[in-house]
Amino acid sequence: MAGGTSIWFSKDAQTDPKEIFNLRLLYLLISVAWGGCFYGFDTGNIGGILTLKSFENAFGMASMSEVEIDNRKGTIAAMLAAGGSAGSILAAPTSDFVGRKWSVFLWGAVFLTGAAMQMVANYDVLIAGRFIGGMGVGASSMLTPQFLAENSPKSIRGSMTATYNLMILMALMLAFWVNYGVSLWSYQGVETDDTQWRTAMGIQLIPGGLMCLMIPFVPETPRFLINHGKSEKGRKHLSMLRKLPTDHPYVQLEYQEITAQVRYEQECYQGHSYWVVMKDIFTIKSNFQRFFLAVMLFLFHKFTGTDSLNYYAPEIFQLIGVKEGSSSLLTTGVYGVVKFVVTIFYVAYLVDRVGRRLPLLVGATMQATAMLYLALYLRFAGSNTHTVGGTPAGGIVGIVWIYIYALGWSFGHSVACYVVAAEIFPTRIRSVCMSVCFFINWIVDYGITRATPNMITEMGWGVFLLYAMLTYAGVIFIFFCLPEMKGRSIESMDDLFQRPLWTMWRHAYPTEEERVRQGVMDITRKAENEDHATEKKDEGRSEHTEYVRSRG
Structure with a gap:
């Protein structure tokens, strides 16, 4: 990481002291962002693993009826999200009382425990392991963006926070290709050998171990320390992270903003109990507007249908005519590559130069249109329309539209809700608000993932039409209600959200005075x-x- 005149840095970053882009910040980024791999590997793994004959034989699915298989597959895939909803709620108290740093470590260890249990060829142990691992995933999905946002210089806060999502997609891509690789194994007895599915499942242990090894050497966030009465230690950590002396103007300005916010909260509101915090969220206009905006972004994030594609991509590609087996897994692997490559561009360039708002509007429109094509194609051409020469022309166009969907997702809903939720809340209520947001995220994820096999069987093309209409509705909401966060300090959000939410489009882009708390x-x-x-x-x-x- 470096400053200067790099084209990858925003105009704001180019005027910042070059010392703040240092190796200590890079180490922190890598250590914490491993948490994104938890979700990526698990999501990418399970969809392909469920199609392996060795997995079906290991868990007694080979002799089941189609309805029983749909139910069992849905339960296995969705149990991660069920655990995620529990973990996201439990992460708030650990974050506020144990601290951001050790909460990340604790839930990383929980994830490792669940991942290890998933290696056992027993259905009950697998379900328990997916729930426990899901708790680690859910907690990390809330803690990682929070930790990165609280430690980031505001000029690159979007890029640093979005790195969590980049790691999700990197792991998702690798998982798709691991699944494709093991699907090509063809030695005698491969269909009854547990090594095949365990190889694909076990890869998720690697990022969990790396994060737990690296986190102890990362400093606690200055905002957490200052908010808990450790101002001097917070100033010291801020100086250390920015690699500047405590009396440097850049450090002084950031420290003054944090302390001003903390002092304001302490003067206006008494107590840190969750009852008091919940009252602050729902009775203070600016807090409630931020909370409502973040919740709606997460709902529209899920209503795009991404979980159906991530968990069941091989089956969906088969619907539009791709042959069953390694061909559908290969197509799924390319889908993962598209998402990962475009997200690199988003994280490295778009999020802190163009911003969060415009890429989200464009990306969501692309996603909705892609889903609309799939719905219309399946409505008029039917499903599983194989031809002698392979995938039909309409199916090939469908594959292209799914890749366009991946492109739109990667610089739209993939990242925006995580970044916005991590940066709009004041320190006092941030953990609780983010926990509730991620609880909603995971509980909706659970419902969609559990229902997708049955929905595809029962509704067919109607599933994709539903996703298309919901995503178009999200575009309208985002246009009117989401302001641009690029260049604003976390503390300046208080002033921004004094305005009615539906008027945010009029104040979407900040003036110089609006970048810093009044x-x-x-x-x-x-x-x-x-x-x-x-x-x-x-x-x-x-x-x-x-x-x-x-x-x-």
């Missing part, structure tokens, strides 16, 4: 002017002394 810039300028006046006064005294000496 009053803090004045305090900083006043301090700088006083320092300048003192320096002038000292210079005057020195000149007078020299004059007196020269006169004898």
Whole structure:
């Protein structure tokens, strides 16, 4: 990471002190972002593993009816999301009382425990392991963006927070290709050998182990420390992260913003109990508007149908004419590559240069249109329309539209809700708000994942039409209600959300004064002017002394 005039850095970042883009910040980013791999590997693994004959034989699915198989597959895939909903709620108290750093470590260890249990060829143990592993995934999905947002310089906060999503998609892509690789195994007895599915399942242990090894060497977030009465330690950690002295103007401005926010909250609101925090969320207009916006973004994020594609991509490709087996897994692997490559571009360039709002509007429109094509194609051409020469022309166009969907997803709903939720809330209520948002995210994920096999069987093309209409509705909501967060400090969000939510489109892009919390810039300028006046006064005294000496 470096400053200077790199084209990958926003205009704001190019004017920041180059010292703040340092190896310590890079180490923190890598250590925490491993949490994204938990979700990516598990999501990408299970869809392909469920199609392997060795897995079906290991868990007694080979002799079941189609309805029983649909139910069991849905339960296995969805149990991760059920655990995720529990983990996302439990992450809030650990984050607030144990601290951000050790909460990340704790839930990483929980994930490792669940991942290890999934290697056992027993249905009950597998279900329990997926629930426990899901708790680690759900907690990490809330804690990782929060940790990254609280430690990031505001000029690259979007890129750093979005790295969590980049790691999800990197792991998702790798999982797709691991599944494709093991599907090509053809030695005698492969269909009864547990090694095949365990190889694909076991890869998720790697990022969990790396995160738990690296996190102990990462500092606690300055915002957490200052909010819990450890101001000097918070200032020290801020100075250490920015690699600047504590009296440097950049550190002073950021520290003043954090302390001003904490002081304001302490003066206005008493107590840190969750009852008091919930009252603050639902009775204070600016807090409730932020909470409502974040919840709606997560709902529309799920209503795009991404979970159906991620968990059941091989089956969906078969619907539009791709042959069953390694061909559908290969097509799924390419789908993962498209998502990963486009997300790299989003994280490295778009999110902190173009922003969150415009890419989300464009990307969501692309997703909705792709789903609409799939619905119309399946409605008029039917499903599983194989031809002698392979996939029919309409099916090939469908594959292209799914890849366009992946492109739109990667710089739209894939990242935006995580980044926005991590940066719009004040420190006092951030953990609770993010936990509720991620609980909703995971409980809807559970419902969609559990129901998808049955929905495809019962509704067919109607599933994709439903996703298309919901995603178009989300585009309208986003246009009117989502302001641009790029360049704003976390603390300045208080001023922004005093306005009615439906008018945010009029104030979408911040002026220079709106980038910093009101009053803090004045305090900083006043301090700088006083320092300048003192320096002038000292210079005057020195000149007078020299004059007196020269006169004898």
